[in-house]
Amino acid sequence: MIRPRAIAAGVEAFAARTPTLPPATHTNSYALGGREVLLVEPATPYEDERRAWLAWARGLASQGRSIVAIAVTHHHADHVGGARFFAAELGVPIWAHAEAAPRLRGVLHEVPVARRLSDGEVVRLDGPAPMALRVLHTPGHAPDHLCFLDEAEGVLVCGDMVAGVGTILIDPREGDMAEYLAQLERLAALGARVALPAHGEPIDAPEALFRRYIAHRRMREQRVLEALAAAAGEGGGGGEGRSGGAASQGGATLEELLPVAYADTALALWPIARLSLEAHLIKLEREGRAVRREGRWRRAAGGG
Numbered sequence: 306m307i308r309p310r311a312i313a314a315g316v317e318a319f320a321a322r323t324p325t326l327p328p329a330t331h332t333n334s335y336a337l338g339g340r341e342v343l344l345v346e347p348a349t350p351y352e353d354e355r356r357a358w359l360a361w362a363r364g365l366a367s368q369g370r371s372i373v374a375i376a377v378t379h380h381h382a383d384h385v386g387g388a389r390f391f392a393a394e395l396g397v398p399i400w401a402h403a404e405a406a407p408r409l410r411g412v413l414h415e416v417p418v419a420r421r422l423s424d425g426e427v428v429r430l431d432g433p434a435p436m437a438l439r440v441l442h443t444p445g446h447a448p449d450h451l452c453f454l455d456e457a458e459g460v461l462v463c464g465d466m467v468a469g470v471g472t473i474l475i476d477p478r479e480g481d482m483a484e485y486l487a488q489l490e491r492l493a494a495l496g497a498r499v500a501l502p503a504h505g506e507p508i509d510a511p512e513a514l515f516r517r518y519i520a521h522r523r524m525r526e527q528r529v530l531e532a533l534a535a536a537a538g539e540g541g542g543g544g545e546g547r548s549g550g551a552a553s554q555g556g557a558t559l560e561e562l563l564p565v566a567y568a569d570t571a572l573a574l575w576p577i578a579r580l581s582l583e584a585h586l587i588k589l590e591r592e593g594r595a596v597r598r599e600g601r602w603r604r605a606a607g608g609g
């Protein structure tokens with residue numbers, strides 16, 4: 306692996322090993338800007354990788370460039386494992402979304418989130434070719450997720466919205482499937498020339514990939530609805546005579562729905578798929594299309 310790697314004018318990538326979700330093994334950091342540089346993703350917690358990363362960052366400084374801050378796309382451990390260390394070593398502040406600040410407290414200890422970035426604001430980086438980065442708040446994978454768009458060049462730093470390698474997990478404990486899909490739509494409409502994910506290679510003309518992700522999730526949602534329908538068909542005549550209301554009883558647990566809705570998915574991925582399944586069901590529940598009672602799920606009467 307060649308690192309650092311020049312991606313475009315004023316954009317360099319540095320992939321460092323992190324404790325991330327297999328098959329991904331590394332998290333990309335990006336240096337954005339000319340004379341003033343914003344570093345995105347202080348990812349690696351590993352000593353050897355931190356040394357290499359720090360040498361890269363110091364190399365930028367030795368070219369007469371000035372690191373203005375380290376920005377975090379979101380608080381996940383494979384993105385912020387070096388945040389406190391790099392901020393201290395380089396003497397630069399950490400920038401993140403407001404939602405990241407409480408989530409990073411344990412990671413950063415006494416280091417504060419110095420600037421809370423919000424949707425729509427522009428980070429200006431000075432230099433011979435000044436760079437203006439539009440901040441996009443894109444929750445769904447994580448509540449604090451940010452993307453950075455160089456509008457002039459069409460370069461989108463997209464964090465964990467999509468991946469060049471591996472999949473994006475929507476964990477129902479903090480993720481939101483409906484939000485995620487809405488933000489993917491938004492990213493698709495940007496018309497970016499290249500997307501730079503946290504994991505994997507740069508993605509040229511990324512609209513197609515954003516649309517594939519959306520289509521894939523919609524396909525899965527359909528499978529989940531079909532699994533609910535199948536469960537209702539099989540379990541309708543249980544004869545237990547529960548009289549909990551006018552609605553039909555029964556339904557299915559996550560464990561019962563999983564092998565049906567994810568029949569095409571390798572067994573090894575089922576623990577991840579189970580989380581995705583729950584995120585889909587919660588979306589359907591909020592839309593009035595599925596109902597949960599005592600850990601059992603069924604299709605809402607009259608729901609799509």
Ligand SMILES: [Zn+2]
Pocket residue numbers: 379381446447465
């Ligand atoms: Zn993440």
